[in-house]
Amino acid sequence: MQAFDYVRAKDVDEVVSILARHGDQARVLSGGTDLLVALREGRRQAQVVVDIKGLAETKAMSYSPTSGLSLGAAVPCYRIYGDEAVAAAYPGLIDAAHLIGGVQIQGRASLGGNLCNASPAADSIPALIAHLAICTVAGPDGRRDVPVEDFCVAPGRTVLQPGEFLVSIRLPAPQPGFGAAYLRFIPRNEMDIAVVGAGVSVLLDESRRVIRSACVALGAVAPRPLFVPAAGEALEGRTISDEAIDEAVRLAQEAATPITDMRGTAEFRKHLSAVLTRRALHMAIARAQAS
Amino acid sequence: MSNRVRVQTHINGEEREFLCEPRQSLLEVLRDTLLLTGAKEGCNNGNCGACNVILDGVLVNSCLVLAVEADGCEITTIEGIAYKDRLHPLQQKFLEHAALQCGICTPGFIVSAKALLDHNPDPTEQEVRLWLAGNLCRCTGYDKIIRAVLDAADSAEVGAEAEATRV
Numbered sequence: 001m002q003a004f005d006y007v008r009a010k011d012v013d014e015v016v017s018i019l020a021r022h023g024d025q026a027r028v029l030s031g032g033t034d035l036l037v038a039l040r041e042g043r044r045q046a047q048v049v050v051d052i053k054g055l056a057e058t059k060a061m062s063y064s065p066t067s068g069l070s071l072g073a074a075v076p077c078y079r080i081y082g083d084e085a086v087a088a089a090y091p092g093l094i095d096a097a098h099l100i101g102g103v104q105i106q107g108r109a110s111l112g113g114n115l116c117n118a119s120p121a122a123d124s125i126p127a128l129i130a131h132l133a134i135c136t137v138a139g140p141d142g143r144r145d146v147p148v149e150d151f152c153v154a155p156g157r158t159v160l161q162p163g164e165f166l167v168s169i170r171l172p173a174p175q176p177g178f179g180a181a182y183l184r185f186i187p188r189n190e191m192d193i194a195v196v197g198a199g200v201s202v203l204l205d206e207s208r209r210v211i212r213s214a215c216v217a218l219g220a221v222a223p224r225p226l227f228v229p230a231a232g233e234a235l236e237g238r239t240i241s242d243e244a245i246d247e248a249v250r251l252a253q254e255a256a257t258p259i260t261d262m263r264g265t266a267e268f269r270k271h272l273s274a275v276l277t278r279r280a281l282h283m284a285i286a287r288a289q290a291s
Numbered sequence: 292m293s294n295r296v297r298v299q300t301h302i303n304g305e306e307r308e309f310l311c312e313p314r315q316s317l318l319e320v321l322r323d324t325l326l327l328t329g330a331k332e333g334c335n336n337g338n339c340g341a342c343n344v345i346l347d348g349v350l351v352n353s354c355l356v357l358a359v360e361a362d363g364c365e366i367t368t369i370e371g372i373a374y375k376d377r378l379h380p381l382q383q384k385f386l387e388h389a390a391l392q393c394g395i396c397t398p399g400f401i402v403s404a405k406a407l408l409d410h411n412p413d414p415t416e417q418e419v420r421l422w423l424a425g426n427l428c429r430c431t432g433y434d435k436i437i438r439a440v441l442d443a444a445d446s447a448e449v450g451a452e453a454e455a456t457r458v
Contacts, residue, residue: 001314001315001316002314003312003313003314004313004314005313006296006313006357006359008359008360008362029357029360031355032355032356032357032360033337033352033355036316036354036355036356036357037336037337037355039314040335040336041336049313049357051360053360076349078349101337101425102340102422102424102425102426103350103403103406103407103422103424103425104337104340104343104350104351104352104403104425105337105352105355105425107346107349107350107351108349108351108352108355108356189424190421190424190425191338191424191425
């Protein structure tokens with residue numbers, strides 16, 4: 001592997017100052033499951049690798065039924081699904097955290113890293129979009145919030161500006177009647193990259209028969225994880241029915257602009273976009289009704 | 292740049308201090324510096340699990356951990372699995388079930404299975420298969436490995452170890 005210096009940063013300011021000084025020659029290290037492979041294969045260069053796992057904020061995870069979940073950018077997947085309260089409150093997020101690599105990867109890989117890696121096929125991003133997550137970014141000019149659906153801009157590229165890094169992700173507390181789910185298609189049972197992924201959520205009214213709001217996001221069908229507002233809006237105020245779901249599914253499928261590659265053809269991905277959106281909606285509704 | 296860094300760890304219960312370059316993976320240092328060659332380099336990109344070690348109680352691919360990141364950590368490698376005077380039940384059952392052929396993946400499978408049994412001493416077959424999905428074997432077809440792990444889980448020692456780990 002190429003030579004670089006390693007800094008185990010102690011606070012946010014130290015990370016920002018190193019990033020500001022070294023520009024794109026500094027890389028932020030969280031779990032390292034993407035970065036170290038990219039450095040080894042020469043797809044990324046670095047003079048300095050800044051480890052953010054020692055920061056109080058990036059390694060913290062806190063949940064309360066009133067304020068929701070605050071997830072440090074470096075919290076590995078296993079800590080998320082290993083926390084009973086978090087797992088019970090966010091089963092739709094756990095769907096994704098359980099799917100990223102095998103247990104060896106989940107022991108290191110963070111959702112923050114999954115987000116910053118900005119793969120169009122990233123498993124956690126459609127799920128985070130469905131949960132209306134907000135990213136907190138720190139940089140030379142202080143902090144700013146970025147809605148998770150705006151975080152990725154192109155394959156491997158994010159909104160992060162020079163000197164900025166992702167500190168944490170906030171998910172609102174699930175209200176009664178809220179349910180979410182993430183499903184992906186892969187040609188085997190485990191350890192693969194999504195051919196298509198669908199993250200959805202619904203918020204039902206008190207009767208649990210009417211959808212107050214909904215959110216649909218797809219992975220691996222566009223240059224970045226694809227938020228489809230129209231699909232969610234089509235469900236707003238509708239009584240749960242096959243017709244309502246059909247319409248949301250059609251809109252999600254229409255929004256998908258997949259390519260053909262080694263994992264699947266564009267045509268197959270279009271088909272999967274509909275199948276997975278429908279199944280994920282049924283799952284999210286079932287969870288919402290059980291909430 | 293890239294001066295060598297001093298790293299202090301506990302490996303298999305012993306204090307181990309070493310010098311490494313920041314760019315070196317934990318796997319590289321385990322094998323080339325500390326001569327603990329049980330962990331294998333299979334893919335070197337996190338797909339195969341042949342380099343699995345337990346880092347502060349968490350199963351990891353040592354090819355995807357920088358050695359400098361292990362400073363202050365407890366590490367268990369395949370060399371630390373057997374008891375002083377005999378094999379660990381997992382090792383014994385791998386032999387009895389012929390759960391290996393070429394053997395390259397075996398240390399990773401045993402370390403991975405150890406991490407599973409430490410936190411779930413009575414797994415179902417489904418749980419074993421899911422847990423071991425990140426360990427690749429190109430010889431056995433997995434079935435014998437799964438049976439060996441399930442059989443090892445039945446041993447009283449494994450239950451006692453899991454109890455001790457939980458403290």
